[in-house]
Amino acid sequence: MPELPEVEVVKRGLESILGDQARIAKIVCTRKDLREELPVNDFKKMPGAKILSLSRRAKYILIKTDRGTLLSHLGMTGTWRLAPEGQEQKHDHVYIYLEDGRRLAYRDPRRFGYLGFIKSGESHAKLDHLGPEPLESEFNASYLLGALSNRSTAIKIAIMDQEVVVGVGNIYASEALFASGVNPLLPAKDLLKKDAQKLIKEIKKILTRSIEVGGSTISDFAKADGEKGYFQNTFFVYDREGKVCFSCNKSKIKKMVIGGRSSFWCPTCQK
DNA sequence: CTCCTATCCTGCGAGC
DNA sequence: TGCTCGCAGGATAGGA
Numbered sequence: 001m002p003e004l005p006e007v008e009v010v011k012r013g014l015e016s017i018l019g020d021q022a023r024i025a026k027i028v029c030t031r032k033d034l035r036e037e038l039p040v041n042d043f044k045k046m047p048g049a050k051i052l053s054l055s056r057r058a059k060y061i062l063i064k065t066d067r068g069t070l071l072s073h074l075g076m077t078g079t080w081r082l083a084p085e086g087q088e089q090k091h092d093h094v095y096i097y098l099e100d101g102r103r104l105a106y107r108d109p110r111r112f113g114y115l116g117f118i119k120s121g122e123s124h125a126k127l128d129h130l131g132p133e134p135l136e137s138e139f140n141a142s143y144l145l146g147a148l149s150n151r152s153t154a155i156k157i158a159i160m161d162q163e164v165v166v167g168v169g170n171i172y173a174s175e176a177l178f179a180s181g182v183n184p185l186l187p188a189k190d191l192l193k194k195d196a197q198k199l200i201k202e203i204k205k206i207l208t209r210s211i212e213v214g215g216s217t218i219s220d221f222a223k224a225d226g227e228k229g230y231f232q233n234t235f236f237v238y239d240r241e242g243k244v245c246f247s248c249n250k251s252k253i254k255k256m257v258i259g260g261r262s263s264f265w266c267p268t269c270q271k
Numbered sequence: 272c273t274c275c276t277a278t279c280c281t282g283c284g285a286g287c
Numbered sequence: 288t289g290c291t292c293g294c295a296g297g298a299t300a301g302g303a
Binding site for chain 3: 273274275276277278279281282283284285286287
Binding site: 002003006035059073074075076077110112113114160162169170171172238261262 | 294295296297298299
């Protein structure tokens with residue numbers, strides 16, 4: 001499901017559910033691994049842990065407790081939801097029981113997701129080597145031009161590389177490139193400064209707007225539970241192969257697999 | 272270093 | 288209707 005906006009909204013949903021008083025009663029795994037092994041031994045130490053705060057880094061959600069931090073990545077199909085007794089679903093892999101009787105379920109059919117544990121005061125390999133957050137000021141044109149200066153790979157692949165900038169996935173990469181008029185196949189190092197500025201502005205704009213749209217559904221946390229797809233966003237190019245471009249009203253949207261991922265663009269608007 | 276491919280896994284919709 | 292096939296929003300390892 002998720003790129004950065006979706007993860008941010010799930011994080012806020014969890015935040016609103018958990019508040020600042022929640023304590024974990026127990027964590028139960030219905031299998032021993034997702035993509036990687038679940039930290040079942042660390043989970044065993046969690047009964048009684050107080051949840052202190054929720055945060056997000058890249059597409060990871062961090063659930064900080066007084067016994068360490070749970071690290072969640074939703075992969076392609078991961079979802080968190082409130083799951084009262086009797087509302088189990090196929091592919092529920094982990095349940096977090098709260099002391100107040102509620103229960104969170106992590107469901108992930110494809111199991112591309114990840115659940116890990118960070119011991120208090122320690123770092124975690126998954127969080128090393130991540131590029132800047134796209135909505136922070138450090139993600140700016142001079143940074144980006146530097147990061148791309150020796151990259152001959154397509155710009156679309158480059159902006160999806162989490163070491164360049166985090167959180168931009170396949171859909172928003174296509175959308176941001178369209179909005180900034182940059183051809184997705186352009187060698188990254190050939191990006192002009194003015195286009196870098198435009199691209200950064202559009203990435204920030206698109207991600208911010210998507211968070212806002214998703215945020216409006218937060219009160220109904222069930223909606224943060226996948227299946228609904230992205231936030232009813234109107235995509236300008238994504239999944240619009242062969243359809244007329246909304247901007248120039250002339251060209252048909254092209255599709256090409258770039259770096260193994262479907263990519264969409266307007267040949268007129270993106271030279 | 273960078274680049275490129277394959278791969279993990281299930282579900283769904285298009286097409287026959 | 289039922290079946291097969293291709294594809295899906297992520298991330299990584301490993302080899303060139």
